[in-house]
Amino acid sequence: xxxxxxxxxxxxxxxxxxxxxxxxxxxxxxxxxxxxxxxxxxxxxxxxxxxxxxxxxxxxxxxxxxxxxxxxxxxxxxxxxxxxxxxxxxxxxxxxxxxxxxxxxxxxxxxxxxxxxxxxxxxxxxxxxxxxxxxxxxxxxxxxxxxxxxxxxxxxxxxxxxxxxxxxxxxxxxxxxxxxxxxxxxxxxxxxxxxxxxxxxxxxxxxxxxxxxxxxxxxxxxxxxxxxxxxxxxxxxxxxxxxxxxxxxxxxxxxxxxxxxxxxxxxxxxxxxxxxxxxxxxxxxxxxxxxxxxxxxxxxxxxxxxxxxxxxxxxxxxxxxxxxxxxxxxxxxxxxxxxxxxxxxxxxxxxxxxxxxxxxxxxxxxxxxxxxxxxxxxxx
Amino acid sequence: xxxxxxxxxxxxxxxxxxxxxxxxxxxxxxxxxxxxxxxxxxxxxxxxxxxxxxxxxxxxxxxxxxxxxxxxxxxxxxxxxxxxxxxxxxxxxxxxxxxxxxxxxxxxxxxxxxxxxxxxxxxxxxxxxxxxxxxxxxxxxxxxxxxxxxxxxxxxxxxxxxxxxxxxxxxxxxxxxxxxxxxxxxxxxxxxxxxxxxxxxxxxxxxxxxxxxxxxxxxxxxxxxxxxxxxxxxxxxxxxxxxxxxxxxxxxxxxxxxxxxxxxxxxxxxxxxxxxxxxxxxxxxxxxxxxxxxxxxxxxxxxxxxxxxxxxxxxxxxxxxxxxxxxxxxxxxxxxxxxxxxxxxxxxxxxxxxxxxxxxxxxxxxxxxxxxxxxxxxxxxxxxxxxxxxxxxxxxxxxxxxxxxxxxxxxxxxxxxxxxxxxxxxxxxxxxxxxxxxxxxxxxxxxxxxxxxxxxxxxxxxxxxxxxxxxxxxxxxxxxxxxxxxxxxxxxxxxxxxxxxxxxxxxxxxxxxxxxxxxxxxx
Numbered sequence: 001x002x003x004x005x006x007x008x009x010x011x012x013x014x015x016x017x018x019x020x021x022x023x024x025x026x027x028x029x030x031x032x033x034x035x036x037x038x039x040x041x042x043x044x045x046x047x048x049x050x051x052x053x054x055x056x057x058x059x060x061x062x063x064x065x066x067x068x069x070x071x072x073x074x075x076x077x078x079x080x081x082x083x084x085x086x087x088x089x090x091x092x093x094x095x096x097x098x099x100x101x102x103x104x105x106x107x108x109x110x111x112x113x114x115x116x117x118x119x120x121x122x123x124x125x126x127x128x129x130x131x132x133x134x135x136x137x138x139x140x141x142x143x144x145x146x147x148x149x150x151x152x153x154x155x156x157x158x159x160x161x162x163x164x165x166x167x168x169x170x171x172x173x174x175x176x177x178x179x180x181x182x183x184x185x186x187x188x189x190x191x192x193x194x195x196x197x198x199x200x201x202x203x204x205x206x207x208x209x210x211x212x213x214x215x216x217x218x219x220x221x222x223x224x225x226x227x228x229x230x231x232x233x234x235x236x237x238x239x240x241x242x243x244x245x246x247x248x249x250x251x252x253x254x255x256x257x258x259x260x261x262x263x264x265x266x267x268x269x270x271x272x273x274x275x276x277x278x279x280x281x282x283x284x285x286x287x288x289x290x291x292x293x294x295x296x297x298x299x300x301x302x303x304x305x306x307x308x309x310x311x312x313x314x315x316x317x318x319x320x321x322x323x324x325x326x327x328x329x330x331x332x333x334x335x336x337x338x339x340x341x342x343x344x345x346x347x348x349x350x351x352x353x354x355x356x357x358x359x360x361x362x363x364x365x366x367x368x369x370x371x372x373x374x375x376x377x378x379x380x
Numbered sequence: 381x382x383x384x385x386x387x388x389x390x391x392x393x394x395x396x397x398x399x400x401x402x403x404x405x406x407x408x409x410x411x412x413x414x415x416x417x418x419x420x421x422x423x424x425x426x427x428x429x430x431x432x433x434x435x436x437x438x439x440x441x442x443x444x445x446x447x448x449x450x451x452x453x454x455x456x457x458x459x460x461x462x463x464x465x466x467x468x469x470x471x472x473x474x475x476x477x478x479x480x481x482x483x484x485x486x487x488x489x490x491x492x493x494x495x496x497x498x499x500x501x502x503x504x505x506x507x508x509x510x511x512x513x514x515x516x517x518x519x520x521x522x523x524x525x526x527x528x529x530x531x532x533x534x535x536x537x538x539x540x541x542x543x544x545x546x547x548x549x550x551x552x553x554x555x556x557x558x559x560x561x562x563x564x565x566x567x568x569x570x571x572x573x574x575x576x577x578x579x580x581x582x583x584x585x586x587x588x589x590x591x592x593x594x595x596x597x598x599x600x601x602x603x604x605x606x607x608x609x610x611x612x613x614x615x616x617x618x619x620x621x622x623x624x625x626x627x628x629x630x631x632x633x634x635x636x637x638x639x640x641x642x643x644x645x646x647x648x649x650x651x652x653x654x655x656x657x658x659x660x661x662x663x664x665x666x667x668x669x670x671x672x673x674x675x676x677x678x679x680x681x682x683x684x685x686x687x688x689x690x691x692x693x694x695x696x697x698x699x700x701x702x703x704x705x706x707x708x709x710x711x712x713x714x715x716x717x718x719x720x721x722x723x724x725x726x727x728x729x730x731x732x733x734x735x736x737x738x739x740x741x742x743x744x745x746x747x748x749x750x751x752x753x754x755x756x757x758x759x760x761x762x763x764x765x766x767x768x769x770x771x772x773x774x775x776x777x778x779x780x781x782x783x784x785x786x787x788x789x790x791x792x793x794x795x796x797x798x799x800x801x802x803x804x805x806x807x808x809x810x811x812x813x814x815x816x817x818x819x820x821x822x823x824x825x826x827x828x829x830x831x832x833x834x835x836x837x838x839x840x841x842x843x844x845x846x847x848x849x850x851x852x853x854x855x856x857x858x859x860x861x862x863x864x865x866x867x868x869x870x871x872x873x874x875x876x877x878x879x880x881x882x883x884x885x886x887x888x889x890x891x892x893x894x895x896x897x898x899x900x901x902x903x
Contacts, residue, residue, distance in 0.1 A: 015833065016826075023716070024715050024716065024739070024741070024824075024827075025715060025716065025718075026714075026715055026733070026739045026740060027714055027715070027718065027726075027729060027730045027733040027740070028730070028733050028734055028735075028736065030718070030730070032723075032726065032727060032730060034723075054727050054730070054731075056727075056730055056731045056734045057734065059727060059728075059731040060731040060732070060734050060735070065724075065727050093718065095718050095719035096718070096719070096721070096723040096726050098723065124719075126719070155723070
């Protein structure tokens with residue numbers, strides 16, 4: 001019997017040590033953080049921390065969720081975060097933080113990993129927080145706005161991030177953990193979605209504005225939405241969006257293809273000191289919009305549209321890749337990582353000179369577009 | 381089965397009973413009518429409902445009789461018409477030699493269906509108190525027990541707390557024999573056994589153990605008899621006495637016997653191999669052994685469409701989980717693991733908790749206590765003040781408390797959900813309250829981790845439950861498809877070919893499915 005009790009006590013002790021962090025914390029003792037912006041003061045090199053918190057008092061009165069901004073500064077990220085408590089009644093609660101906004105200055109000064117590391121190692125923050133870059137002067141400028149639908153701008157941004165890849169196809173949502181692992185991986189550079197402020201009905205609102213290109217920790221360039229779509233094609237991250245093509249071969253597009261599914265297979269070949277990467281893009285699309293007299297039941301017509309679309313995807317994708325190779329020299333397509341995964345020895349040879357090699361890679365895009373459905377309206 | 385040993389601490393009662401017992405043994409019947417009646421009178425001194433009536437035969441004045449009975453428990457008409465009248469008027473027994481006198485009276489004179497001759501005073505006492513009439517005859521050493529029972533009984537209405545939508549509507553009352561008659565009528569086979577025994581040293585309550593011989597598991601029957609024989613109590617007024625005196629684990633709050641007031645339920649259980657225990661004086665009948673799933677079963681399940689009842693079975697199971705878990709889960713998530721909440725939900729709960737003074741855990745305990753008070757009041761109060769109570773309960777404690785910011789609105793929803801789902805499993809009302817509080821305490825101390833730990837403790841306990849040696853919950857290792865056809869769902873009757881395996885060795889309920897053997901349809 002005593003042996004049983006000893007066993008029970010021991011297993012209980014072990015169990016309780018396995019349980020992780022917890023303590024009683026009432027909901028009225030927390031300040032719910034919705035989004036965080038991190039900026040760098042160029043003069044003092046201090047971190048400026050601005051965070052959007054839920055205004056429970058205003059929310060309680062009805063009329064939807066309201067938010068307010070809390071600001072502080074500190075020598076490190078943690079320091080800045082803790083300094084916020086000086087002006088707060090309750091501790092900041094990070095469990096439902098949705099968005100981390102990297103200020104322009106932080107991105108340009110190459111301190112990205114400092115910021116990401118803190119948010120990853122803090123036990124309360126989620127690893128799935130969406131990371132974005134502010135195109136405005138500071139991250140705070142994004143947070144001071146109100147969303148178009150949701151007065152908490154963080155939730156608006158989160159929803160835009162979640163939906164974009166399958167509806168518009170202009171940005172790739174990168175959660176915190178993936179941002180960090182891409183940052184630290186070999187032969188793969190990071191891109192993060194960019195947001196800026198635009199005027200809408202005489203009010204400023206946030207809008208997704210393509211992808212920011214990093215090289216290591218540093219922001220080196222920007223792909224606007226019309227280019228970032230083909231970046232998404234290249235990295236096989238496009239699940240939707242619109243291709244506008246011209247049926248007449250002229251430059252004025254008159255047909256919309258809605259992408260329903262797109263897969264990209266990447267392969268490489270190496271011969272005579274030349275590295276060649278081949279991208280095979282296979283896209284399924286619906287015709288959603290066309291000139292009224294286009295006969296979509298005719299296979300010749302659809303075939304022509306398909307060819308136009310293929311040509312466009314091929315040219316634009318190659319264009320984007322060339323731009324990144326030439327202007328930014330940052331392997332955001334993960335070509336290096338692909339080689340690393342397929343042939344480790346070969347990668348080890350290439351690795352020291354990858355920076356020089358990357359712009360010289362010959363990239364060939366093979367595009368195939370299949371129209372699987374047409375929105376054909378029959379005249380009766 | 382009663383041993384009047386002085387083992388028990390209640391020495392006074394034991395002494396008295398032993399005294400009485402000795403007296404009963406000493407007093408053998410004699411030949412004199414006056415002596416015999418005198419003994420009875422002495423035994424029943426100060427029992428004023430005992431009626432002693434002397435009379436004699438009209439034809440032969442030497443034939444002197446005396447009948448003794450208790451007023452109120454007899455049918456006077458029977459005594460007048462079938463006992464006194466024939467004994468007075470008949471000349472069949474006059475001048476008969478003394479040796480056969482009693483036999484003659486029994487065979488030719490009295491019009492009584494059930495008759496027993498005895499010399500034992502003990503037997504006479506038991507018979508008189510149960511409504512029989514005792515006939516003493518001058519010069520005869522024997523007494524005759526004549527059946528003249530005539531109790532007042534309630535009608536066989538549908539039991540209040542076991543009302544169903546469709547199905548048989550009769551219910552048991554307090555008369556043992558009437559209850560047995562209801563069973564008898566439904567099961568017309570000699571295999572239906574009804575064994576009588578008595579319980580309670582003082583009350584001498586008649587008890588009947590009922591089973592179907594070919595289906596019952598003899599091991600369980602033996603175990604039941606063994607446990608019943610161990611009972612040594614002064615009185616049993618309800619079958620719950622037996623439930624608690626024959627428990628497998630002393631302190632578990634879970635039931636180990638089924639109870640019902642419906643004859644159709646008892647018959648259903650008998651057909652599955654269970655044993656029913658009837659007790660005189662109570663409409664509640666026990667059925668053993670008791671499986672855990674029976675907490676969720678209702679007789680209606682078998683009378684309505686299996687699509688409908690499978691769903692309600694599932695609702696009851698969900699209700700059980702909800703009623704024990706919801707307050708604990710709420711506290712664990714709101715006070716420990718807020719990350720588990722979707723953001724919008726977190727914000728709306730947080731904003732409603734913003735200006736509430738008490739922590740969520742204290743709130744939960746208080747509101748559950750308030751709910752239990754309301755529930756208990758609802759049961760005990762006279763029905764005509766129900767409306768004021770519901771107004772006080774709903775408005776004051778619900779709406780007003782929220783408006784006054786004493787309690788957060790989500791807590792009211794949690795308690796309401798807990799309370800309502802608790803009503804889905806009335807057979808587990810006691811364990812549910814304790815499980816709920818235990819889980820809530822665990823969640824208050826250790827959050828979700830404590831909740832899961834507490835739930836494991838509860839489930840380990842449930843898995844360990846036995847009823848008369850049968851595990852109440854079977855391990856999944858021993859799981860067979862036929863066995864679960866009447867658990868989470870209620871399979872259609874044409875598919876429930878066998879009986880529950882743990883209950884009986886006679887598994888075959890029907891040899892083949894009448895619908896399936898016809899290719900799935902009756903033309």
